[in-house]
Amino acid sequence: MKLNIIQQRGLWWAISGALVLASLVAMAISWQQFGAPLRPGLDFAGGTRLQLTRACAVTDTCTDGIDLGQVRQVLGQQGLDSSSLQVLGDEQQVLSVRSRNLDVDERTALQAALDEAIGPFDNSSTQIDTVGPVIGQQLLVSGLLALLVSFAGIVAYLSLRFKLDYAILAILALAHDVIITCGVFALLGLLLGIEVDSLFIVSLLTIVGFSVNDTVVIYDRVRENLKLNPGSHINDVVDSAVNQTLTRSINTSLTTILPLLAIFIFGGQTLKYFALALILGFVAGSYSSIFVASSLLALWRERTGQAYSGEPDDAAPQPETQA
Amino acid sequence: MALTIAAVVIITQLPTRLGLDLRGGSQLTIQVLPTEAHPTITERDLETVKSVVEGRVNGLGVSEAVVQVVGNNQLLVQLPGVSDPQQAERVLGGTAQLEFRAQRAGTEQQLQIENQILQGHLGELAALQAALPQGLAIEPETQTRIDRLQADIAGSEAAIADLFEPSTLGGDQLTDAIAGTDSAGRWVVSIRFNNEGGNEFAEITRAIAGTGRGIGIFLDNRLLSAPQVNVQYAETGITGGGAEISGSFNAQSANELAIQLRGGALPLPVEVVENRTVGPTLGRDSIQRSLYAGLAGLVLVLVFMAVYYRLPGLLANIALIVYALLTWAAFNLLGVTLTLPGIAGFILSIGMAVDANVLIFERTREELRSDKTLYRSVESGFFRAFSSILDGNVTTLISCLALFYFGAGLVRGFALTLGIGVLISMFTALTCTRTLMFLAISLPQFRRPSLFCPGLDPARPNPVRP
Numbered sequence: 006m007k008l009n010i011i012q013q014r015g016l017w018w019a020i021s022g023a024l025v026l027a028s029l030v031a032m033a034i035s036w037q038q039f040g041a042p043l044r045p046g047l048d049f050a051g052g053t054r055l056q057l058t059r060a061c062a063v064t065d066t067c068t069d070g071i072d073l074g075q076v077r078q079v080l081g082q083q084g085l086d087s088s089s090l091q092v093l094g095d096e097q098q099v100l101s102v103r104s105r106n107l108d109v110d111e112r113t114a115l116q117a118a119l120d121e122a123i124g125p126f127d128n129s130s131t132q133i134d135t136v137g138p139v140i141g142q143q144l145l146v147s148g149l150l151a152l153l154v155s156f157a158g159i160v161a162y163l164s165l166r167f168k169l170d171y172a173i174l175a176i177l178a179l180a181h182d183v184i185i186t187c188g189v190f191a192l193l194g195l196l197l198g199i200e201v202d203s204l205f206i207v208s209l210l211t212i213v214g215f216s217v218n219d220t221v222v223i224y225d226r227v228r229e230n231l232k233l234n235p236g237s238h239i240n241d242v243v244d245s246a247v248n249q250t251l252t253r254s255i256n257t258s259l260t261t262i263l264p265l266l267a268i269f270i271f272g273g274q275t276l277k278y279f280a281l282a283l284i285l286g287f288v289a290g291s292y293s294s295i296f297v298a299s300s301l302l303a304l305w306r307e308r309t310g311q312a313y314s315g316e317p318d319d320a321a322p323q324p325e326t327q328a
Numbered sequence: 329m330a331l332t333i334a335a336v337v338i339i340t341q342l343p344t345r346l347g348l349d350l351r352g353g354s355q356l357t358i359q360v361l362p363t364e365a366h367p368t369i370t371e372r373d374l375e376t377v378k379s380v381v382e383g384r385v386n387g388l389g390v391s392e393a394v395v396q397v398v399g400n401n402q403l404l405v406q407l408p409g410v411s412d413p414q415q416a417e418r419v420l421g422g423t424a425q426l427e428f429r430a431q432r433a434g435t436e437q438q439l440q441i442e443n444q445i446l447q448g449h450l451g452e453l454a455a456l457q458a459a460l461p462q463g464l465a466i467e468p469e470t471q472t473r474i475d476r477l478q479a480d481i482a483g484s485e486a487a488i489a490d491l492f493e494p495s496t497l498g499g500d501q502l503t504d505a506i507a508g509t510d511s512a513g514r515w516v517v518s519i520r521f522n523n524e525g526g527n528e529f530a531e532i533t534r535a536i537a538g539t540g541r542g543i544g545i546f547l548d549n550r551l552l553s554a555p556q557v558n559v560q561y562a563e564t565g566i567t568g569g570g571a572e573i574s575g576s577f578n579a580q581s582a583n584e585l586a587i588q589l590r591g592g593a594l595p596l597p598v599e600v601v602e603n604r605t606v607g608p609t610l611g612r613d614s615i616q617r618s619l620y621a622g623l624a625g626l627v628l629v630l631v632f633m634a635v636y637y638r639l640p641g642l643l644a645n646i647a648l649i650v651y652a653l654l655t656w657a658a659f660n661l662l663g664v665t666l667t668l669p670g671i672a673g674f675i676l677s678i679g680m681a682v683d684a685n686v687l688i689f690e691r692t693r694e695e696l697r698s699d700k701t702l703y704r705s706v707e708s709g710f711f712r713a714f715s716s717i718l719d720g721n722v723t724t725l726i727s728c729l730a731l732f733y734f735g736a737g738l739v740r741g742f743a744l745t746l747g748i749g750v751l752i753s754m755f756t757a758l759t760c761t762r763t764l765m766f767l768a769i770s771l772p773q774f775r776r777p778s779l780f781c782p783g784l785d786p787a788r789p790n791p792v793r794p
Contacts, residue, residue, distance in 0.1 A: 058610070109417045109600075126786035129352070130610035134414055137601030140357060147734045155730035159723050166719055207669060207731070207742050211676060214746075218680075222687065225716045228705040253690045260632060260686070261679030264625025268675070272621040273614030275349075275668055283676075 010247050010300050011240040013068040017296035021181060024289075028188020034189040043187060044194030046202035049145045051138040053107040057119065059098040060127035070097025071123060079122045080104075083115050089198075106137060148206035151324065155210060159217050167224055170305055175220045178298035182216045183209055189285050190278075204279045212286030215261070219254060219294035226250050227302065238313060239306040244297045251295070258291045330568050332650050335657035339534050342655050342660040347667030347741065352608030353408040354416055354634045359601045360401050366596060371594060378403055379584075379600070380591035384419050391457035391474075402601075404511065408469075413605040421535065421600045426499030426592025427490035430532045431541035439491050439542075439554070446484040453477045484631040488551050492544040493530060496590075501525025505589035507582035515577035517586050526569025532706060533557045534565030549590045553585060614668060622675045626652075629682055637689050643764040644685040651681050662748070669742035675750020680724065684757035687713040706765050710758070721750050 010017070032042035039045060047054050059071070071092045078104070080088050088104035099117070107115065112133070120126055135294075156176060163172035186209065192198040226246035235240065262284055268281035306312055348355050360369050360377050374397050381403055394406040429681025431439065454476060483712065503520045510516045521529050525620045532543060545552045554574045557566065572587070633641035655674065657668060664681050666674075692709030696702070728750065731743035 011455050056610075060609075109421070121617065127609070128607060130607040130613070131605070132607060132610055133354075133605040134599075134604060135603040137359070137599075137636060140602045148739065151730045151734035151739070154734060155727040158726040158730060160471065162722060162726060164717075202741055204669060205364055207735075208738050210727050210731050211742075211746070212638060214724035217723040218683070219759075221719040222716045225719060229712075248688075249694065253686050254557070255634065256632075256686045257679075257683045257689075260629045260682045261676070263628045263632070264622055264675050264679065267625035268618060268672070270621070273617040273668070275614055276618055278670060278699060279669070283344040 007248055008244075008295070010244055010296060011303055014296075014304070015301060021293065021297050023295040024185050024188070025181060028184050028191070031188045031195065035195055038195065043191050043205075044199065046205075047103065047134055047141075048202040049137050049141045049299040051110060051136050051141040052103060053136075054101065054103045054132075054133040054134045055112070055116065055119075056095070056099060056101045057121075057124075058130040060099075060125050061096075061098055062253045066113040071100050075123055076102070076119070079118050083113065083118060085113075086292055087302060091269070096226030122170065134182070136152075144206075146204045148203060150242050151211060152206065152213070155213055159213070163217075163221070167228065170309075171302065173307065174301045175217055175224070177301065178220055178290075179213055179216050181297060182212055182286050184287040185289045186212060187283055192281065195235045195268040199278060204275075204280055208279050208282035208286065211283060212290060215287055216290030216294065218289050219257075220298045222253065223247060223250050223294055223299055224302070227299070235269055236313065239303050243303040247299050249293065254291055254295055258287060262287055262313055265275075332653060335650075335653045337651065337659040338660055343657070344660055345663060345665045346615070347356055347665045347670065348406060348408060348604070349606050349668050350666065352408065352411045352601065352606050352611040354410045354605040356405045356407070356417065356420060356600050356604075357602035358403040358405060358420060360403070360596050361568045361597045361599055362401075363596060369596065371400075375401070375402070376587055376591040377402070377596060377598060379489050379587045380547070381420060383550070383591075383771060388654075388777060390416075392536070403598075406649075409608060410605075415605065415755060417600050417603055419745065421598060423456060424500065425546075426496040426589065427495060427546045428529065429495045429544045430536050431544055431547060431554065433541065435491040436540055439488065442484055442488050446481065446488065447602060449477055449484060453481065471755065473640070485550050489544075489546065489549055493545070495528070497521075497525060497528045501519050502589065502592065505581070506585040510572065510574065512575060515579055515582040516572045516574040517577070517582050518572050518591070520570045524570065526567070529569070529571070530565035530567045532565070533561055533571075537561040537565065538558070545589070545590055562752065589789065590786045593721075615671075618668060618671055622671065623677065626678060629678070633682065633685070637686075640685075640692065640765060640769060644682075644689070646758040646759055647685070647756050648678065648681055650760050651753055652678065655752050658748050658752060664744055664748070665741065666743040669739070670745040673742040673745035674749055677746050677753055680721065680750050680752035681757060683720070684713070684717045684753060685761055687716050688757065688761065702769055706769060710762055710765075714758070717754065718755075721754050722752050743777045762778060772793065 021248075025046075031097075035044060036042050056240055073090055077086075080086060080090075083250075085102075086102045088102055089100040090103075093101055098125070112135075156179070159179075160172045160176055163175055183287075190199065190201055190205065194201070205320040222249060223246055226249055227243055228247050230242045231239075265284050265287075266279045268276050269284065272280065333662065358381060360374060362369055366373075376396060378395055385395055385407070386404060390410050392408050394404075396406075398404045405420060407416055408676045409414075434708045453474065453629050456477070458472070500519050501524060502527075503522055505517060507515065507517050536543060537557040538561075540556065542554030542556045544554045552574065555575060577585070630645045633644055633648075635641070655677065656665075659674075664670070691713045692705050695705035695708050695712075700708070711721045716761075727746060728743045728747035732740050732747065735743060738759050
C-alpha cells in the first residue's frame with residue numbers, strides 16, 4: 006500500500022474541514038438548547054442522581070421491566086416532575102433518576118416512595134451521586150485548566166525537541182481531533198440525550214496524549230529523512246515518511262482500539278462512553294496525523310520557502326529564506 | 329527476571345487498594361461556609377472543623393475512614409462500605425454543637441457505670457475494626473456486629489447525656505481554648521468565655537462546686553470531658569470568664585481537647601456539597617465487567633502481536649506480561665488506590681507499551697528489507713525507534729502531569745495509573761524486549777530472518793536451515 010498524501014491533500018483537508026464544520030454546527034445547536042456546547046452531565050450541571058436496582062433475587066416482582074409511567078407518578082407526588090428518567094440494564098430492572106439537587110431528607114423520602122411503589126430495591130447496588138453547583142464549577146474549571154496546560158506543555162516540549170512550526174501544526178491536528186470528538190458527543194447529546202461528565206475531560210486529555218504521540222512518530226521520521234536527504238523536496242520527504250510509518254500507525258491504532266472496543270461493548274455502564282470517546286478520538290487522531298498534520302507541514306515549509314531544507318542552518322540551498 | 333519475581337511477591341503480599349467506586353462506599357465533600365461574623369476561613373479554622381468532622385466520622389464507626397483537607401475551604405470524607413449513606417450525610421452535615429451542662433444530683437455512680445459500658449463498647453469496636461482485612465468488602469456477619477455495637481454506643485451516649493441538665497451555655501459563648509502547662513508543669517486546657525458566657529459559667533460552676541459532680545462538656549451530644557469544680561468556688565462559682573481544666577492530661581490529650589473545644593466554638597456551618605455513594609455489589613459488578621473486558625482486549629492484542637510479528641511478537645508478549653506484573657506491583661507498592669478510571673488508565677498504558685514494541689519491530693523489518701544482517705537490524709531497530717518512543721511517551725507524561733496537578737478525584741487516579749504505566753512501559757520495552765530479542769538471536773535455531781519478517785527474500789546472508 007502506498008499513499009499519496011501530498012497529491013490528494015485537497016481531498017483530505019476537505020474531509021477534515023467538513024467534519025470539523027459539522028462538529029462546530031452540532032456544538033452550536035447544542036449551545037442553543039442547553040447553554041453549553043455539549044449536554045452537561047451531573048458533574049458539571051450539579052444535581053442528584055439516584056440509581057436503584059430492583060432486588061430480583063428476593064422477590065418475584067420483576068417479571069416486567071420498570072414502568073416509567075409509574076415512576077413519573079411517584080416523582081410528581083414528590084414535586085420532582087422535571088426530573089429525567091432512564092431505565093437501564095439487560096432486563097430493564099435498573100432505574101436512574103436525575104433531578105435537581107436534593108438534600109438528605111428529600112432524597113430519603115423519594116427513595117422510600119419509589120421503594121414502596123415499584124420496589125423493593127437492592128440496597129447494596131444503589132448508587133447516589135449528588136453534586137453541588139460549586140463542585141460542578143470546580144470540576145469543569147480544573148478540567149479545562151488541565152487541558153490548556155497540557156496543550157502548552159506539549160507545545161513547549163515539541164518546539165524544544167523539534168521546531169516551533171512542528172509544534173504549532175501538531176496542536177492544530179490535536180484541536181481537530183478534540184473538536185471532532187466533542188462534535189460527535191454534541192450530536193449524541195442532541196439525539197440520544199448522552200451527557201458528558203468529568204470522565205469525558207479525561208478522555209479528551211488522553212486523546213491529546215495519543216494524538217500527539219501519533220503525530221510525533223511521523224514528524225520524527227520526517228526529521229530523520231530530512232537529515233538523510235537534505236536535497237529532496239519537502240513533499241517527497243513527507244510522503245515517504247508517512248508511508249514508512251503507515252504500518253506502525255495502523256497496527257498501533259488497532260492494538261489500542263481493541264481493548265477499548267472490548268470495554269465499550271462488554272464493560273460496565275460507567276466506562277462505556279468513556280471508551281467510545283477514546284475510540285473516536287484515536288481514529289480522528291490517526292487520520293489527522295497521517296493526512297492532516299503531515300500535509301500541513303509540507304505546505305507550511307513550501308510557503309515559508311523551506312521546501313528544500315530541513316534545517317535552515319544547513320548548507321543546503323535556501324532560495325528565499327528569511328528566518 | 330529478579331524484578332519479575334519481586335513483582336509477583338509484592339502482588340501476593342501487598343493488597344491492591346480499591347477505590348470506593350469499586351468496593352462500594354460513600355465519598356462526601358464538605359464545604360465550610362463563612363458567616364458574617366467570620367468572613368474568612370483560615371487554615372486553623374479548617375483544622376478545627378476537620379477535628380469536629382473526624383469526631384463525627386468516628387461516631388459512625390466506619391473502618392478505614394479518611395478525612396482530608398481539600399483546597400482552602402473543603403474537606404473530603406471517604407467512608408468505605410458505609411451501610412447507611414443517609415445517616416452519614418445527616419451526621420456530617422451539621423454545625424458543631426458544643427454545650428456545657430451541669431451534672432444532675434445523685435447520678436455520680438450511674439455516670440461511672442455508663443462510662444464503663446461505653447468504654448467497653450468502644451474497645452470492642454476498635455478491636456473488631458483493627459482485625460478487618462484492609463481494602464476488602466466487609467463480611468455480612470461482621471457488619472451486623474459492627475452495626476449492633478454502633479447502636480449500643482449511641483445508646484450509651486444518649487444515656488450519659490441524660491445525666492446532665494440541659495443548658496444554654498454553648499460554643500457561641502466560648503471565645504478560645506488553648507492547651508498549655510500550669511505553674512507546676514502539668515498539662516491543662518484554658519478556656520475563655522465572653523461576658524455573657526462567663527456569667528452563665530459562674531452560675532453552673534457554683535451549683536456543682538465541691539459536690540463531686542462534674543460539668544459535662546458535650547460536643548454534638550457526645551461527652552468530651554466532665555471536670556469537677558473545687559469546693560472553693562461554692563460561693564461565687566468560677567468568675568472572670570475563664571477557667572483551667574486540669575486532670576491527667578499529656579501534651580497530646582490536652583491539645584486534642586483544646587482543638588475539639590475550638591471546633592465547637594467555631595460558628596462555621598458546614599454543608600455536604602457532593603455525595604457519591606456506590607453500593608457494594610454494584611462496585612463489584614463494574615470491576616468484574618471492566619476487568620473481563622480489559623483482559624479480553626489484552627488477549628486479542630497478544631494474539632495479534634504473535635500472528636503479525638511472529639517470533640518478536642511472542643517475545644514482546646512475554647515482555648508485555650512482565651510489564652503488566654511490574655505495573656500492578658508498582659500500584660500496590662506505591663499504595664495507588666485503583667478506581668474505575670484508574671483501570672482504564674492501566675489498559676491504555678498497555679496500548680502504549682504495545683506501541684513501543686510495534687515501533688521497534690517495524691524498524692527492524694525495514695532494516696532487514698534493506699539487506700542488513702539480523703543482528704544489525706535488531707540493534708538499529710531499537711536505536712532508531714528510541715526517539716519516537718521517547719517523544720511520544722514524554723508528551724503523554726506531560727498530559728498526565730497536567731491532569732494529576734489540576735484534576736480532581738477520579739481524574740487524578742486515571743493520570744496516576746497512566747503515568748506509572750507509561751514510565752514502566754518505556755523501561756520494559758527498552759530493557760526486557762531488548763534482552764529477550766538478543767537472547768533469541770544468539771540461539772542458532774532462532775536466527776532466521778523469516779521468523780522476524782515473513783515474506784522476506786530467502787536469499788539472505790544468514791544461513792537458512794532446512
